[in-house]
Amino acid sequence: MAAAAYEDVIDLHGIRHKQALELVQDALDWHKDQGSFSLTIITGNSSVLQQRIFKEILEFTDFKYYIPAWNMGQIIVSYMKL
Numbered sequence: 001m002a003a004a005a006y007e008d009v010i011d012l013h014g015i016r017h018k019q020a021l022e023l024v025q026d027a028l029d030w031h032k033d034q035g036s037f038s039l040t041i042i043t044g045n046s047s048v049l050q051q052r053i054f055k056e057i058l059e060f061t062d063f064k065y066y067i068p069a070w071n072m073g074q075i076i077v078s079y080m081k082l
Helices: 019-032 047-058
Strands: 008-011 037-042 064-066 072-079
Touching: 008 019, 019 037, 019 047, 019 072, 047 072
Parallel strands: 008 037
Antiparallel strands: 037 072, 064 072
């Protein structure tokens, strides 16, 4: 995917889980190559997709992530390059 296609928000509404996981992984890889970042991943009401993102992508990385109390349908991922 072209660099210009990555923004600070990824909206996964209406995307199948396999494709959503690929999009998230690609975006995180791209952002990490650029340096420090904060990325909002919009999952909507899919707790299953959120759990898959946690277990299959985020769990064993250097990324910090959380579900904000003000919107349970998103995950905020950040990375600080030192």
